[in-house]
Amino acid sequence: MLLAEHLRQVFALEPESWALEFGHDIYSWGELAALAEAVGTAIGSTGAQDYDPVGWAAQNSPSAVASLCGMLLTQHCAAVLNPNLAPKILAEDIVQQKFPVLVGDPRFWALPGVAAAAKKVGSAGLVVTWEGANSSVRAYPGLEQVGPGPHRPPMPDGVIERISSGTTGPPKRSPQTMAGVLNSLKVGQHRERGVPGEPLRIKASPAIIFKSLAHAGIGSVMLALYAARPILLQEKFDVEATMAAVAKHRPKVLQLVPTMIKMIMLGEVPASALSSLIAVRSGTAPLDPQLQKAFEAKYGIPILIDYGATEFGGVTAWTLADHRKFACKKPGSVGRVVQGAQIRIRDPQTGRLIEDGKTGLLEVYVERRTDDWVSTNDLAEIDFDGFLYIRGRADDAIIRGGFKVLPNEIENVLRQHPDVQDAAVIGVPDARLGQVPVAVIEIQNGRQAPDEDELRALAKEHLAPYQMPVSFKFIENLPRTTSMKVIRSELLEIAKGTKYLPSGD
Secondary structure, eight states: OOHHHHHHHHHHHOTTSEEEEETTEEEEHHHHHHHHHHHHHHHHHTTOOTTOOEEEEOOSSHHHHHHHHHHHHHTOOEEEEOTTSOHHHHHHHHHHHOOSEEEEOHHHHTSTTHHHHHHHHTOEEEEEEEETTEEEEEEOTTOSSOOSOOOOOOOTTEEEEEEOOOSSSSOOEEEEEHHHHHHHHHHHHHHHHOOTTOOOOOOSSOEEEOSOTTTHHHHHHHHHHHTTOOEEEOSSOOHHHHHHHHHHHOOSEEEOOHHHHHHHHHTTOOGGGGTTOSEEEEOSSOOOHHHHHHHHHHHOOOEEEEEEETTTEEEEEOOHHHHHHHTTTOTTBOOEEOTTEEEEEEOTTTOOEEOSSOOEEEEEEETTTOSSOEEEEEEEEEOTTOOEEEEEETTTOEEETTEEEOHHHHHHHHTTSTTEEEEEEEEEEETTTEEEEEEEEEEOTTSOOOOHHHHHHHHHHHSOGGGSOSEEEEESSOOBOTTOOBOHHHHHHHHHTOOOOOOOO
């Protein structure tokens, strides 16, 4: 069954029940379906061809969700445009991609350079508004029809085109096929409910989504729509707003990245506020095992970590059953392979496969998502029970005078200091040693910068001499993407601006 047919079945289940909540506004499945159909019709009226990719402004807003549904219904590939980028970079992306049609809300079209970029490449433009009882789809003035182009060709098998978060360089585009998307949704739905073959019905508990739709949030929205689960959408993560949503709807599962978990802990949220949860799912960034242990001890809620990537989707995950059996024995693991995925480790020097649990480069194969084994930049190991451990990225590894230093190992130690909100370590050039590690410290809210001697003592207690940071840079907020990943390129610039003492090696 095509995704469009499945989505129409969902819309027809209970048209009057609520499908989407945003702020103080609540929208029904029938209203969502009507606006989605209007968006699909409007795309066709611009002169777009069947299966054309459409530039989709992926903002966390009701109109963006309806626009995505409109593309799914008409089988146009929803190609993500990130409105959170600097306007100049966004405009350059629009010119480079040459989409026949762009769809966004009024805020997107008001961004400097967006309309001019669309006009330059002959893109038609649609403005989708959905605020309270008012919804509309209209052409952007002067961009009523698809221009002469050239434009990107149709994508008959394309469903969505995601973009990476851009933490290590320019964001990369990753088109995803109908078979791959459906497989991921089926795996996600099975993992979510654990009851195969359950009849399609509108769920009572919503998916609370605050991750950016331009990144991980789109997967959460797609899974909610596929599972007929209402969506409580927020523009961004906010502890108070999220706790209010949990109190109102009492969901069983909440998806949180490590930074959000830390914010809940620092916000001293009482255990009673999370009493409805049976699990927290976490991914997209490494979770400090100490933070996981502290959260689980305070709230009595297991954190189920998963691992995947934009290019190939989910690969490994923890289950509740595995957590009950192995949680104390496998700290730091990102779980075991999910249905349809395979993993293996290869020695980067010899090229041979590693089968004795040692660290090497991770390779993955995912049914209907990859044509063959895909090499990653993740340094990883697999233990004898099949649990995967991510030890860092090969391109983040610091080679200090011949010693390999993994930033994540240093960061986990520095986070133990009570005045450290977060820490990120990166290598900077050194004339004698090649590279040396510099630690950029995010200061705990309301506290003074940690004493450097205390940080050095902490590091010396837990790390080898070659792992010791040569200096510490203190900052209020680490540079992050909208999905709360640290931006490595900006981190390097911060670290390069520090003056550090000779390492003494």
